[in-house]
Amino acid sequence: MPSVAHTSTNGVNGAAPAPKGAKPNIAIYTSAAHELYQKEIPYPEIGPDECLVHVRCTGICASDVHFWRSGCIGDMVVRKDMILGHESAGEVLAVGEHVTTIKPGDRVAIEPGVPCAACKHCVGGRYNLCPEVKFAATPPTDGTLRRYLAHPAQYLFPIPDNMTYAQAALVEPFSVALASVDKCNPRVGQPVYVAGAGPVGLATALCVRAAGASPILVSDLEESRLEQARQLGFKTLKVDPKMGRDDLAREIRAAMGERCTPEIVFECTGAQSSIQSAIYAVEDGGNILQVGCSKPEVELPLAAMAFREVNIVTTLRYHSTWEKMVRLLGDKFFGDVDHLVTHTFPLERAEDAFKLWLDRSANAIKVQIVDES
Template structure:
């Protein structure tokens, strides 16, 4: 038999070669190089806004595509083999993948903030290949075993849920808090759900798309607000406070949109001494209502990916039924339809689209 036929599709991968130029390539099967690593057969991968952005523009900020790169980083799968030092996982275990490997040695890593690692190797961030392949290799401690009653589809949603957990923890959301979340995309919706799980009594979702607000109302938000067009941010903030009885203002504002107008409105809707968390990424430079932030003595914080304990908590919230991620899945496509999934997300179709993995 021709040997070239025997290796066909051993590790079929969805590769971004350039702006709006993709291909399916049979890459070498990644082998376990470290005794603490595991090999995973990827079963489901969610389409993220960053995948769309790289497909559209070939770059995000300083991360620029200079050579072909496998896309995808929101994944779940089944363990196929383990390194000699692995003790907590075995072949056949179903896991959610945390797709960034820190160096574990730099100052942020040693200080407990590995999400800020100076040498982070994050999936589908140039030049690191992502998870839209048949097989992927990760360290044991970056794979989270799923309980028997949690499906692999849900496992693929642990990545955006972990982002939402980190954002909400940055806001120090607690029982009785009044929280306003700007942006009702997947992360914003999950921030609403996590805030409720953390005990927030009021969670208001803000978006300019009525359909997303309607979904948010039936999902985790206690109320919604569609900003009026052509008015000052302070006016929208006052209307929001009055409509939802926020009194002096919200305790915590989370921006998951990255839109400049949302940033302004969010600062104005907070009470004095409130907390503002920027989770969404928009333009590199925007104007900022610094006077309001200073005179109200706001705690203004950033949020980037996820850190220690966030993935574990995400799995726990789903396992305990405190956050329902399945409701966000509005479509699942085959591996060969990956580009269509990206164009659908780019066109604003649905909430979360999943791509099935390559079967044996």
């Protein structure tokens, strides 16, 4: 992997003259005091290996909300004001002098992590583990939820003419799903349970089905999300939050069907109760892929796991998925994914978008923020 210049990846430190006809460069921030606010920032100055991108669409991820509301995810703590957002797509306005693979006018999906390209993980191909990675909207790196962004050309992926910016912004959550599925290589006909019918959970179920797994059961607390899962052709289970782990595990096995105890579980909620239930629901010797963000400390029944050789496998983001996922979504490989986007807000109303994300009665799945002009 060639080296990447880091001169202005965040796009805030360097300033440049405004592009012709440009609007104010609005960005959406959170702070250590759990504030959420909009601020005008300088236009980014691009380095020789970078492109200036007009960000046209950004999806709100649960991690954005965690950093806003809780101020941390595990050991990653918001200590200073930080721009949110990492699920983005946009239009290239200008390119640096060394850029030959991207040209002005290209429409691109933005891979939000920029690794060092020199450590053993990067050289070995697992650049998602790079200790020096600058990942958008992960402290202390600013995110992509702004109008104009400087970003290395190496991590911009042109999208086909038939792909919308909204679909291109879904490449990121679908990459999370693909990376988790690649971790366990499900076989044709292998029973799989997916806990959580949010965007990543539904994307995971689609990837698992594409790999040949069957049957696939998707669970959630929200009926509206389960309806989306049913529209996609999956078996569903509505979880009663009052149900204990053992009872829920029995419900999961019953819903999967006779002789179809799940051999792989994709836990996409991060909730301790869901993780524990998955441990008791999975087949002996089975694997649980922990995809959802959990609290820093989670209690696990390790003795019960050891007696049944149940394995928990963790997964961090993705690597080498973007070109493939742009192609798959562009080819409609997973069918119509547009209905995963349930709410859209203009950039100037980004704060309203975050507030709606928190409103369970809104039945939101994927909320996106767009800048169409």
